[in-house]
Amino acid sequence: MEPALEQPQQPEPQAVLVPAGRVLSSEELFAARSRDQKLPLRSHGQKVFLPDGSEAQEEQLQLCRQELWTLLAEERVERRGSLVTAEWSPQHGVVTLKTFAGKFWQTMGFSEGGQQRLYPEEAVYLLECVFSHLKRLGYVVRRFQPGLVQSPYERQLNLESSSSEKWHGKRKRRNSSPRPADKKPKALENPLPEADGTHEDQTTSVQSAPDQNSRSLEEKPQEASHKNNPEGSNQPPESPSQVPGQAEHPGRTLKEGGGSCSTAMDDNGNDRACKPRWDFEKIAFPNMACDRPHTLLLTPAPELLPGNVTAREIDAAPWCQKLNQRKEKLSRREKEQQRGTTPFRNDVNADPEVRRCTSWRAYKELLQRRWQRKTWNCPPNLWDQPVTPLLNPGQPASPATVLQQISLLQTTHLTEGIDGRLLEKSGDMEISFDIYQADSVSSFRKNDPGRPYARMCISGFDEPVPDLRTLKRLSFQSGDVPLIFALVDHGDIAFYSFRDFTLPVDLAH
Amino acid sequence: MLVVEVKAGQALVWSAEAARTLRERLGVGGRPVGSLARGPRQNARLGLPLLLLPEEARLLAEIGAATLVTAPRRESGPQAQAAAAYRREQEAGFREQRALAAEARQKRLKDLAEHIARGRAKKQRGPPESGQGEEGAGLQPPFPETAMLVQLPTARPRPAWARPLDWHHPSPDWPHAGNPAHELRYRVYKDLWERGYFLTSGGKFGGDFLVYPGDPLRYHAHFVAQCCAPGDPLPLPDLVCAGRLGTNVRKTLLLCSPQPDGSVAYTSLHWAGLP
Numbered sequence: 001m002e003p004a005l006e007q008p009q010q011p012e013p014q015a016v017l018v019p020a021g022r023v024l025s026s027e028e029l030f031a032a033r034s035r036d037q038k039l040p041l042r043s044h045g046q047k048v049f050l051p052d053g054s055e056a057q058e059e060q061l062q063l064c065r066q067e068l069w070t071l072l073a074e075e076r077v078e079r080r081g082s083l084v085t086a087e088w089s090p091q092h093g094v095v096t097l098k099t100f101a102g103k104f105w106q107t108m109g110f111s112e113g114g115q116q117r118l119y120p121e122e123a124v125y126l127l128e129c130v131f132s133h134l135k136r137l138g139y140v141v142r143r144f145q146p147g148l149v150q151s152p153y154e155r156q157l158n159l160e161s162s163s164s165e166k167w168h169g170k171r172k173r174r175n176s177s178p179r180p181a182d183k184k185p186k187a188l189e190n191p192l193p194e195a196d197g198t199h200e201d202q203t204t205s206v207q208s209a210p211d212q213n214s215r216s217l218e219e220k221p222q223e224a225s226h227k228n229n230p231e232g233s234n235q236p237p238e239s240p241s242q243v244p245g246q247a248e249h250p251g252r253t254l255k256e257g258g259g260s261c262s263t264a265m266d267d268n269g270n271d272r273a274c275k276p277r278w279d280f281e282k283i284a285f286p287n288m289a290c291d292r293p294h295t296l297l298l299t300p301a302p303e304l305l306p307g308n309v310t311a312r313e314i315d316a317a318p319w320c321q322k323l324n325q326r327k328e329k330l331s332r333r334e335k336e337q338q339r340g341t342t343p344f345r346n347d348v349n350a351d352p353e354v355r356r357c358t359s360w361r362a363y364k365e366l367l368q369r370r371w372q373r374k375t376w377n378c379p380p381n382l383w384d385q386p387v388t389p390l391l392n393p394g395q396p397a398s399p400a401t402v403l404q405q406i407s408l409l410q411t412t413h414l415t416e417g418i419d420g421r422l423l424e425k426s427g428d429m430e431i432s433f434d435i436y437q438a439d440s441v442s443s444f445r446k447n448d449p450g451r452p453y454a455r456m457c458i459s460g461f462d463e464p465v466p467d468l469r470t471l472k473r474l475s476f477q478s479g480d481v482p483l484i485f486a487l488v489d490h491g492d493i494a495f496y497s498f499r500d501f502t503l504p505v506d507l508a509h
Numbered sequence: 510m511l512v513v514e515v516k517a518g519q520a521l522v523w524s525a526e527a528a529r530t531l532r533e534r535l536g537v538g539g540r541p542v543g544s545l546a547r548g549p550r551q552n553a554r555l556g557l558p559l560l561l562l563p564e565e566a567r568l569l570a571e572i573g574a575a576t577l578v579t580a581p582r583r584e585s586g587p588q589a590q591a592a593a594a595y596r597r598e599q600e601a602g603f604r605e606q607r608a609l610a611a612e613a614r615q616k617r618l619k620d621l622a623e624h625i626a627r628g629r630a631k632k633q634r635g636p637p638e639s640g641q642g643e644e645g646a647g648l649q650p651p652f653p654e655t656a657m658l659v660q661l662p663t664a665r666p667r668p669a670w671a672r673p674l675d676w677h678h679p680s681p682d683w684p685h686a687g688n689p690a691h692e693l694r695y696r697v698y699k700d701l702w703e704r705g706y707f708l709t710s711g712g713k714f715g716g717d718f719l720v721y722p723g724d725p726l727r728y729h730a731h732f733v734a735q736c737c738a739p740g741d742p743l744p745l746p747d748l749v750c751a752g753r754l755g756t757n758v759r760k761t762l763l764l765c766s767p768q769p770d771g772s773v774a775y776t777s778l779h780w781a782g783l784p
Contacts, residue, residue, distance in 0.1 A: 014673055016670070018670070022662075039554060064724075065532070069525060072557055073526075076660065077659070490710040
């Protein structure tokens with residue numbers, strides 16, 4: 001109340017006293033209850049080109065300015081009941097909440113050591129320019145955690161989306177699709193539709209790998225041939241549409257695997273990270289199938305366990321006997337579904353011609369015959385020499401495929417051709433924030449935020465555009481999430497992004 | 510004299526009066542970068558603090574209109590004491606606000622007295638009802654602590670001592686000193702400001718400054734100023750780009766080169782067809 005009393009001691013002779021801001025009295029605070037909450041509409045007419053010194057212009061200017069000063073001079077006044085008390089600890093760079101967090105907790109903060117914490121940009125919301133700009137627009141902004149970047153192998157497994165599918169399924173909040181792809185506006189759409197497609201393909205084919213043991217033997221050859229298919233070999237036709245049917249079962253087991261990971265993290269009391277970073281190439285999962293005699297489980301490596309969990313060696317044989325080994329009972333709908341998929345599983349034995357074969361030799365001859373039938377119109381004088389024609393007669397010879405075949409330079413995409421060398425830190429630029437769209441707020445979960453709408457890199461206006469190496473590294477880190485660069489220019493913020501672009505092939509000429 | 514707090518090369522003005530003086534008396538606008546108390550969830554209009562361009566801050570320091578200080582560090586004094594003092598203030602404030610609330614209620618009751626009396630008279634004609642309960646509540650209006658209003662100050666709530674910033678020499682808080690780009694921009698900024706123009710940052714149009722004939726609240730910018738040192742090469746494609754862009758947004762490109770004699774040479778570029 002009396003500033004003279006509170007004035008701190010002058011530490012240095014030339015020190016300057018920074019005056020205090022306006023402190024509202026109780027009357028002013030009380031009066032603030034009834035103050036106008038609406039922003040005035042700017043209805044002062046169009047801007048003019050030249051000041052002409054007229055009274056009308058002067059009056060307009062004063063009006064505008066008065067409005068500005070009123071808005072700027074207004075102090076923030078809140079009801080005590082709607083405020084949260086928190087403590088700033090400078091050495092850790094976090095703000096620890098002392099009272100129960102309000103609604104903001106749904107999209108902000110993290111808990112650590114049993115306490116609710118906020119990052120400074122979340123607590124102060126003010127000078128972190130890009131952060132506050134995006135928050136004011138309603139986006140959910142989370143710090144990007146490089147520790148959660150998927151390794152190439154994890155990405156191949158599509159681990160992230162399968163684990164989140166599990167979550168949503170359990171909570172019954174969203175439909176099972178973790179990717180609200182249809183909500184994306186055009187501008188931000190992944191400019192790489194084909195790449196997306198291949199990604200899915202990889203996913204399904206590799207997903208089946210961990211499940212091989214539990215699958216019956218006769219399915220294996222099919223799987224192998226499916227893997228061969230993309231190589232474009234001219235083997236006897238195996239319908240590639242068997243893939244979706246296959247993917248169903250392995251998907252289920254994978255989800256369970258993801259679930260156990262996340263519970264382990266919860267035990268740790270740390271939900272800053274929702275997905276642990278395992279190196280699956282180094283972890284051997286024990287095969288516990290009932291036909292396996294080997295049931296002695298060794299002690300897991302301590303570095304794989306959460307701090308408060310101990311583990312010991314165990315013989316799982318007695319446990320295996322307790323397993324319910326009855327055949328799975330399917331509901332009628334499930335049975336129908338399975339039956340529905342069988343036509344796509346092109347069983348080799350269903351082929352009557354194959355059935356007529358009595359030996360391997362006969363079968364191989366059949367294949368040979370079919371192959372020759374296909375290529376009967378390839379004269380040996382053209383094809384049985386080192387230099388062969390560019391095109392197969394059987395191939396559909398559209399100009400596009402021909403061009404594709406003879407092109408020396410193959411197009412490459414931003415996220416392709418990444419090796420370890422490229423992933424080393426290059427340049428100063430790093431991804432700062434994950435951005436989630438405003439309309440996802442109601443279903444947003446910090447533990448499992450799902451796929452961000454975009455990731456944000458922040459740089460100054462004077463800094464150069466990132467070089468290709470940095471760009472590739474950042475794009476790879478970002479994965480299939482669009483990467484956006486925010487430029488800060490004295491409080492002005494501009495956004496730009498790079499689009500992967502494939503030159504169209506001109507087929508008319 | 511105004512005080513401008515500088516941290517990591519960013520000069521900030523925290524008070525509305527200072528912002529007003531800067532804009533109306535000195536023709537220095539700055540740019541609000543904080544959330545507005547009235548509308549914290551929109552980006553169309555922003556509030557304090559005001560972020561000054563390095564050139565604006567230096568100009569204010571050079572003409573003696575403001576002192577640049579390094580942002581004062583947190584007072585190293587006993588924190589617990591400060592917190593206790595804050596709590597005492599809050600309690601006193603709460604008592605005052607409770608009194609005010611009671612007063613406001615009394616006043617409202619008094620204003621409505623006639624209305625209430627009329628209502629009661631009407632009721633008495635109907636089934637009789639006790640009016641004591643209402644009067645009992647009127648004596649002690651409920652004003653829970655959660656309803657107390659608290660100010661979240663934008664500027665510091667207490668005065669503090671700060672070290673003046675030496676803007677002649679580069680330092681972590683003022684890296685601009687001696688930077689050729691800053692020196693070049695500053696000379697252009699100062700010359701145009703002295704001519705009475707109002708300048709803002711010109712990044713969004715690819716220039717260094719936007720030059721306004723008056724307050725940008727009411728007037729359109731006339732020029733996009735681009736600073737180039739006299740000896741620097743000026744590639745023709747860049748010139749075409751800048752000129753084209755300027756014309757498209759109905760502004761004139763202004764090439765500004767400080768001369769050795771202290772003046773600044775201006776060249777304006779205007780797109781025109783052959784006559």
